[in-house]
Amino acid sequence: MKKIEAIIRVEKLEEVRTALKKLGYPGLTVTRVEGHGKQKGLVEQFRGREYVVELLPKIKLEIVIGNDEVDKIVESIVKTAKTGHMGDGKIFVSSVEEVIRIRTGEKGKEAL
Numbered sequence: 001m002k003k004i005e006a007i008i009r010v011e012k013l014e015e016v017r018t019a020l021k022k023l024g025y026p027g028l029t030v031t032r033v034e035g036h037g038k039q040k041g042l043v044e045q046f047r048g049r050e051y052v053v054e055l056l057p058k059i060k061l062e063i064v065i066g067n068d069e070v071d072k073i074v075e076s077i078v079k080t081a082k083t084g085h086m087g088d089g090k091i092f093v094s095s096v097e098e099v100i101r102i103r104t105g106e107k108g109k110e111a112l
Contacts, residue, residue: 001096001109002070006061007033007089008081013059019080020063023072027112029062039086058089064096066109 008016013030020028034055065073074091082088101111 001099001112002065002067003094003096004061004063004065004070004073004077005092005094006063006077006081007035007058007091008061008077009083009087009089010057010059012081012083013061016061016077016080019076020073023076025063025065025073027063031060031062033058033060037087037090056087064099064112066112 006016010032017028020026034057036054036056061077063073070093074093077091098107099109099111100107104111
C-alpha cells in the first residue's frame with residue numbers, strides 16, 4: 001500500500017476532490033496547512049505599505065491506496081491542480097506497512 005500526500009493551492013481543492021471522486025476515490029483526509037517552497041512567500045501591499053507573507057495557505061491531501069493505483073491518482077492530481085505557476089505544490093508518495101479499520105478490525109487492503 002502507498003500513501004499519497006499532496007500539497008496544493010487552496011482554490012484547487014474542489015476540482016481535485018471532484019476528479020478523485022470520478023476515479024472512484026471519495027475517501028481522503030484534508031488539512032489546511034501553511035508553508036512555502038522556493039518562492040519563499042509573497043510581497044503584498046496593504047494601505048500603501050508593503051509586507052511579506054512568508055507562510056502561504058495551502059491544502060494537504062492524504063490518500064492511502066493500493067500500489068497499483070498510485071500512477072492513476074498522482075496523474076489526476078497533477079492534471080487537476082496544475083496552474084503552471086510557482087506555488088502549485090508537491091506530491092509525496094511513501095510506503096504504508098499496515099492499515100487497520102478501527103470499527104471492524106479489518107487489516108490490509110480490506111481496511112481501505
